[in-house]
Amino acid sequence: MELIKFKNVSKSFGKIKALENVTFGVEKGEFVFITGPSGAGKTTILRLILREFKPDSGEIVLDGVDILKLSETQIPFFRQKIGVVFQDYKILSERTVRENIEVALAVEEIPQENWEGRVNQVLKLVGLSDRADLFPNQLSGGEIQRTSLARALVVNPKVVLADEPTGNLDWETADSIMDLLQKINKEGKTIVMATHNEMIVDKYKKRIIKLKLGKIVSKEEPRQVEKPSQKVENKEEPKRLKIKVEEV
Secondary structure (H helix, E strand, O other): OEEEEEEEEEEEEEEEEEEEEEEEEOOOOOEEEEOOOOOOOHHHHHHHOOOOOOEEEEEEOOOOOHHHOOOOOOOHHHHHHHHEEOOOOOOOOOHHHHHHHHHHHHHHOOOHHHHHHHHHHHHOOOOOOOOOOOOOHHHHHHHHHHHHHHHHHHOOOOOOEEOOOOOOOOHHHHHHHHHHHHHHHHHHOOOEEEEOHHHHHHHHOOEEEEEEOEEEEEEEEOOOOHHHOOOOOOOOOOOOOOOOOOOO
């Protein structure tokens, strides 16, 4: 069953064609990489799914909803289906880890009496239970990104959109974030991740939608062989999270 469907979608910003006649689908429970160089249109696809703006033409459906027909008042409720993880985190520096996660619940107007249980669950999920009362300047880059992921998950979304979530992280930290995303995906969450990191794409063998200058140039099944020039030395296996993913 397709959770996300793009059909002949085009979008321009002035004279720049960000997307041109893009068609693809994402199955419920799938993990898909959207790849391509900077300016290829990866982030535009994610922003269209979020209904931050409309395409110039085409059709976009998420969970059976034609999102182009949504009214302005319907958009906030629609976005409850979506969790977002950004490359630059979008974390509030003056709030603790717990408070940053609670912001998502406040925005979605979740009753406050439900906050503590939800927040504690996602903190355990991402391995930050002992960091809940710390501020961002007291955290590592990987811990900040885990906070961002916890905030995305606390509203129990149908799909997680990850925009270059490992872009500012070293390999070992990025590897642990990818491991966490895989665990979440295996528990049923659909994940669409935009990345230009070929090492990530080669190691974590998922379906690939490759863009160039706003057009889809290939739709590849998971890669079976790593490129020798990009293979990561495995002198020490990165630490794996041993936290069971629970439904939020």
